[in-house]
Amino acid sequence: MPNKRQTKGMMMRRLGTYALRGFLAVALVLALAIGWSSWLGKQRAGWTETTWQLPAKDMDLGSSLQAELNRETKANPNIPGQLLYVRAPSLGLDQTFASGPDLRTDDDVRVASNTKTFVSAMALQLVEAGKLQVDGPIGPALSPAVRTMMEKNGYQLDTITLRHLLNHTSGIPDYVSVPAFRILALGPTAYGWSPHWTAESEIWFAVTFGRRDAVGGDFNYTDTNYLIAADMIKQATKSATIGAAARQMLDWPKLGADETYWEAMEPTPAGTRRVAQYRGAIRDSELDVSFDQYGGGGLVMSMDDLGRATRAVVRGEVFANPVATRILMQTSGPDGAGEGYALGIEPTKLNGEVCWGHGGFWGTSAFHCPRLDITVARSTGQSNSMQGYREGFGPLSALILAAQAAERDRAKATSD
Incomplete structure (x- = not known):
């Protein structure tokens, strides 16, 4: 001793x-x-929001939209440039615009949370096929790894449904809100290093360290919900990745989205070019893409791809039955209608028109207004350019006013 x-x-x-x-x-x-x-x-980067002017009746709408885009880009020197897709058949528009040095109209960008719209569409396709239940418990549909992880952390999986995941009322916290994750994923960029993540590790961070809320309670937007939904989709389709499942189920070329691919899960299409996006002075390439890749984000798209695919989802073209479209548009509000978040998509009322869409972390947005058949998809290239993913509202509002004026002119001509 x-x-x-x-x-x-x-x-x-x-x-x-x-x-x-x-x-x-x-x-x-x-x-x-x-x-x-x-x-x-x-x-940190500010944003000078400008009001898009209603094009004069004697002007070419395309030229006017290009001028407005250039004006707004010039007013915001912190953004690298903008891409804008517009489709408005009643105004004779189906066109993509670019504003900024070295930008092309067919450039691709990371659309981040715009991905959620398409994950929700896939989930509802599987509901139509009887492979998932929108209001059934998620437990049986999860992979063993995710199911075990959640049960070990005290989650009652028989109380959580697919609808809860898709409309962000599951009570499951966001992994991005966990301070340790934010430090590990984003802080080390000062030293030129950022760790690689898996979907399982991000879900683990959320369910182990995050603060959970009541199931079916208040709306709480979290990427974790869509990582879990993507896990269910992979299980139901027996796909190796969510990217492979999307390719099989959504058939991007059929939607007019030929350049679309799931980053790091699919090869980059030949002839395409992904341009840089920023968070203030931080370039997206300084972060490992895996922090937003597995269902909460992950898609790379051109603006015309994003616009056409969003339009197809809102119009129900990806579903076999109109019931799926109605489920998609049921918001998490008390009456399931009106303003609020629906299932991977949310309504916005502009100039009396209801438009449906979503936004993404890197400054992307896409909206479709069904009554007027107007679609806008936009990228500012700057993640914190606006609050609340409002990037598409300026051109969308101007186009709505132009279409409404054209409607009035046609009605007057008919009555005369």
Whole structure:
């Protein structure tokens, strides 16, 4: 047995080891915090919102829209440039615009949370096929890994439904809201390093460290919901990746979305070019794409691809039955209608017209207004250019007014 001197020496060495570990832990936290603060400082970018003017009746609408896009881009030097797709048959428009140095109208971008619209559409296709239940418990439809992970963390899977996931009322927290995840995923960019993530590791962060809410309670937007929905889709379709499932189920070329692909899960189509997007001064390539890749985001699209595919979903062209479209548009409000978030899509009322769409983290948005058959998809290239994913509202509002004026002119001509 060690004597008192030896015991004291062992204790001192242990204390020294613990002190060193503590010092290193504090140093690591401080370093990451400094990196995080640096990242926060670099990401700030304002936005000067401009009012898009209603084109004069004697002007070419396309030229007017290009001029407005150029004006807004010039008013916001913090953005790298803009891409805009517009479809309005009653106004003779089906055109893509670009504004900014070296931008082409067919350039591709990461559409981030616009992906959710298409994940929801796939889930409802499987509901139509009887492979998933929109109001049934999610437990039996999950992969064993995700099911076990959630059960071990106390989740009652018989109380959570697919609808809860798709309209963000599941009570499951967002992995991005977990401070440790944000530091690990975003802070280290100050040192040129960002870890690679899997869907399972992101779900684990959410269910292990996040603060859960009541199932079926208040709306709480979280990417975790769509990672879990994507897991269910992969299980139901026996697909290796959610990208493969989307290719099989949505048939992008049939939707007029030839350039669309799921990043890191599918090859980049020949002849396409993905352009840079930013969070303030931080370029998207400084982050590992895996932090937003598995269902909450992941798609890369041109603006005409995004616009046409969003229009197809809103019009129910991806479903076999109109019932699926009605389910898609049921919001999480008390009466299931009106304003609020529906299933991967949300309604917005502009100039008396109800339009449906979604936005994405990197400054993308897409909306379709069914009554007037107007579609707008837009990329500003800057993730915090506007609050509330309002990037498409300027051109959309102007086009609605133009279409309504054209309607009045046609009605007057008919009455005369």
